[in-house]
Amino acid sequence: MASPRRFARVRRWVQAAFLAIWLNPLLYLPVVCGPVYHCHACPLSAFACPIGVLANFSAWHVFPFVAVGTLLVVAISIGALVCGWACPFGLVQDLLAKIPTRKFRIPTWLGHGRYVVLIILVLALPFWLGTESKLFFCRLCPVATLESALPETVKTGILPSAPRLVILALLVAALFVYRRPWCRVLCPLGGLLTLGNRWSLFRLRWDLARCNHCGKCARDCPYGVELPERLNSAQCLRCLECTDEKCGALRSSWRPGQ
Amino acid sequence: MSQRTLPLLRALAGLLLGLACLSYGYAVRKVTVLVEPPQAAAVPEAPSIPGEPAPPPPAAKEPILVAEGEMVRDATVGGIARLPDGQLVRTYVGGPTQACPT
Numbered sequence: 001m002a003s004p005r006r007f008a009r010v011r012r013w014v015q016a017a018f019l020a021i022w023l024n025p026l027l028y029l030p031v032v033c034g035p036v037y038h039c040h041a042c043p044l045s046a047f048a049c050p051i052g053v054l055a056n057f058s059a060w061h062v063f064p065f066v067a068v069g070t071l072l073v074v075a076i077s078i079g080a081l082v083c084g085w086a087c088p089f090g091l092v093q094d095l096l097a098k099i100p101t102r103k104f105r106i107p108t109w110l111g112h113g114r115y116v117v118l119i120i121l122v123l124a125l126p127f128w129l130g131t132e133s134k135l136f137f138c139r140l141c142p143v144a145t146l147e148s149a150l151p152e153t154v155k156t157g158i159l160p161s162a163p164r165l166v167i168l169a170l171l172v173a174a175l176f177v178y179r180r181p182w183c184r185v186l187c188p189l190g191g192l193l194t195l196g197n198r199w200s201l202f203r204l205r206w207d208l209a210r211c212n213h214c215g216k217c218a219r220d221c222p223y224g225v226e227l228p229e230r231l232n233s234a235q236c237l238r239c240l241e242c243t244d245e246k247c248g249a250l251r252s253s254w255r256p257g258q
Numbered sequence: 259m260s261q262r263t264l265p266l267l268r269a270l271a272g273l274l275l276g277l278a279c280l281s282y283g284y285a286v287r288k289v290t291v292l293v294e295p296p297q298a299a300a301v302p303e304a305p306s307i308p309g310e311p312a313p314p315p316p317a318a319k320e321p322i323l324v325a326e327g328e329m330v331r332d333a334t335v336g337g338i339a340r341l342p343d344g345q346l347v348r349t350y351v352g353g354p355t356q357a358c359p360t
Contacts, residue, residue, distance in 0.1 A: 030334045031327035040334035048330045056333035060340050065283030066326050072276030076269050130340055138336075201269050255262065 015091040042147035059126035075196025084239040114191030211249035292319035
C-alpha cells in the first residue's frame with residue numbers, strides 16, 4: 001500500500017523537472033507550442049505559449065491550426081494532468097500555497113471565469129483591437145509580468161505598466177488565501193485543458209465497491225473538488241492526490257468511459 | 259454501442275482531429291505576409307543632411323508565403339502586425355523588438 005501523500009511529494013519533483021524543460025534556452029524551439037502556461041517572451045523560454053499564440057493569431061485574423069492541434073492532442077490525451085504535474089506557474093502557486101495562512105474555498109461557479117477570460121480577453125478583444133491595444137492579453141498577463149517584464153526591469157530599469165503590476169499584486173495577494181486561484185478562476189489554458197477531463201483517454205475512476213463514503217478524498221483535495229461525485233469535472237487539476245487515499249476507491253486509468 | 263466503445267471512439271476522433279490540425283499547420287499551411295526585401299532590411303536608413311540628396315525611399319515590402327510554424331515563432335516576439343487593410347506585415351527583423359507586448 002502506498003504511503004499517504006506520496007503523490008504530493010513526487011509531484012513537486014516532477015513539476016521541478018518539467019520547469020527545467022520549459023526554462024531551457026538550449027532547447028530553443030519557438031516554432032513549437034508548449035502545452036503549459038508559460039510566457040514565450042521569457043529569455044529562458046524554450047517553447048511558444050499556446051495562449052499567447054491564440055491571442056496573436058486572433059489579432060492577425062488567422063486560424064491557429066498548430067495551437068488548436070496541440071491543445072486538442074493534450075486535452076484529449078491527458079486532460080488537465082499538465083496543470084497538476086507540469087505547469088511552471090502551477091508550481092509557483094503550489095509553493096506559495098505552503099505559506100501557512102488560512103486558505104478559503106473557491107466557489108465552483110467562479111471556474112467559469114476561465115472561459116470568460118478565454119473568449120473575451122484572449123480571442124475577442126485581440127480580434128477587434130489588434131496586438132497594439134493596451135487590452136491585448138499578453139500586456140495584462142501576470143505570467144508575462146512575472147517571467148518577462150520583471151526580469152526586463154532588472155535588466156533595463158523600466159518598470160512594467162501599472163495595470164500589469166496591479167494584476168500581479170492582486171494575484172499574489174490571492175495566493176495567500178486561496179490555492180491556485182489563477183488556475184481555478186482565470187487561467188484560459190486551464191479552462192481548455194480541464195474541458196478535456198471529461199473525454200480524455202487518461203481519466204480518474206471511482207470504484208463504488210471500495211468506497212465507504214467517508215468523504216476523506218474531498219477533504220484532502222488541495223483544490224476543493226467535490227469528490228468523488230465531480231471526478232473528471234472541469235474543476236479537477238489532476239494532481240492525483242485523491243488516488244493516494246488508502247481506500248483505493250479512486251484510481252487513474254487509460255480507458256475512456258464510465 | 260457499449261458504454262466503453264463510444265467514449266473511446268470519441269476520444270480517438272478528437273485525437274485524430276488534433277493530429278490533423280498539427281500536421282496541416284506545420285506541413286501545409288502557409289499565410290501571405292509582407293516582408294522587407296533582404297537588402298532593404300540590411301541597409302540602415304541614413305540621416306538626411308541639408309544640401310545632400312534625400313535617401314532613397316524605403317523599398318516596397320514583398321509578399322511571401324510564411325509557414326505557420328514560423329508565424330508561431332513570430333508570435334513569440336510580437337513580430338507580425340496586421341495592417342488596417344487586412345494584410346499581415348512582418349515587423350521583426352532581428353535584434354531587440356519594440357513590438358513585443360511584454
